[in-house]
Amino acid sequence: MLTWSFFSILLCFVLASMNIGCGVQSSELSNFPDAGIIGGSQSTQDQSWSKNVALIYNKSTNTHCTGFLIKKNIILTAAHCLGINEKDMTIAFGIRPMDGNYIRRDVHSAIHHELYKKDGTNRHDVALIRLVNTAPTGYFPIALPPEDLDIVAGNEFIATGYGRISGKSDINPKANYGTGYLRHVQTKIESISLDQSEFYVNQTFAKGICNGDSGGPAIFRYKNNDYAIGIASAISWTTPVEMTEEERKAFMLNKDLCAEKSIYMNIKKYMPWIKEQSEKLSQ
Template identity: 45%
Template sequence: MKTKLYVSSLIVLILSACGGYEASYSPVPDDTAIVGGTVTAKDNIISQYVVLIYDNPTKTYCTGALISKRLILTAAHCVGKGAEGLTLAFGLNPLAGQYVMKKAHKVATHDKYKKLNSTERNDIALISMKEDAPAFYRPLTLPDSKFPISKDLIFTAAGYGRISGKKTSADDTQGSGKLRHVDLTISHFSSDETQFYINQEDGKGICNGDSGGPALMRYSGKDYVVGVASAISWTVPGEVKASQKSQYIDNKDLCKDKSIYMNVIKYRQWIDDNSKKLL
């Protein structure tokens, strides 16, 4: 029996979330969140590392990770047109008013950032603040070239994003804006190792609003940020007709295929160089 071979369309979707929630998603219980993870409690050390980034002009938000008292590491597509439009909200549930607000001072975006490229994204940025982060926050450690990151390693993803990638009613926020975390496994790396990928078909992973969020690993007693959440990717099978494509996408959970992270090790020199310029 012959097997019919279909050509699929690969879609890469950046993960910033709409502040107005025009696109919203089906309900999932709060205790199975980020996608398939857990709400982060105040006594969890993860809560001391992560910040919500709100872009006022576009009313969208992302996630970032503190890497010094005045520096935040995030994705390039999260910083909008610059620092002037960015608000930094430190807290477990910022969209519910539970946060300490800081203003962005300066922004550095990778000069080779390619928004719609799936293999050479360079989707990484830094945000500086004029004043220190709140006293109860602490910076993560940056890995160097000797850090033992590899295929099949488990890390913890953290972010303020949605808990499902399936569209429902326009007023369903899908738990957006509440800090959550989940353990994920590195599936493989890009050929140049600047990116690593996650299989999210088991119902665990990142979604809209988690963009810029850290991939966390504990090593030798320290917590490291080894990755920056960049995008989810999914396919439209070749057998889906053009006239049915829109309906297929509407019925699909877009956050249950794969996701893309920037490998911080490969950007360590860029981070070091631009950190000095921002502070």
């Protein structure tokens, strides 16, 4: 049975203790191996991305992520989705795996980027998973970006994943609604990091990713073909700096953590690593 949990990771609350003049907010980050699509729709089996993606369940952390095929036996996902032991992972193909409607594949091996780190900038949150067998019949790899495809601010794309439709606390009975069901939404790139390794999405319009969508693809239509241009990596939000513990608890109960900003790894930046490591993993 696939189950889930929710957690968040501090990014730069240190600003408060340093008394740096940065206003009354600090930033926080969730790598959400348990994060879902907000403002979107449930996907159907006849939509192309439904044949590219799979749910990644991690028994050791009791969490799930999203991943997508780049070869018949290789899945691209976020590094933080791997957990401690790759053998604890199960891959479920299907649009409603939480209902038990899925085809299972076991993991042969996995690798994450050698410079991966859990927080901060330049996190290199990229990983590859090799399946024991190939993907089920009817599932196929999605193409990766060609050289002439420019990843720039304003590019509109389809975000898809198995996560939540709300970033509010679990005290909200609707918080987990939608988890474990493949969903999609159209959104766009707001900005790109200086080193081109990440791009960012404004989610204040209630459209984007949330907890469980980690590792899912950003799908961009280019010259009548679909390409995966990004890997869902994290959500980011702000909190007032000066709060008591009780005030913070109350604030977090009402805060929608998925309603500010999301972060994607820029696949084009990582193409050399993906090509090299996927070939090694396939041997």
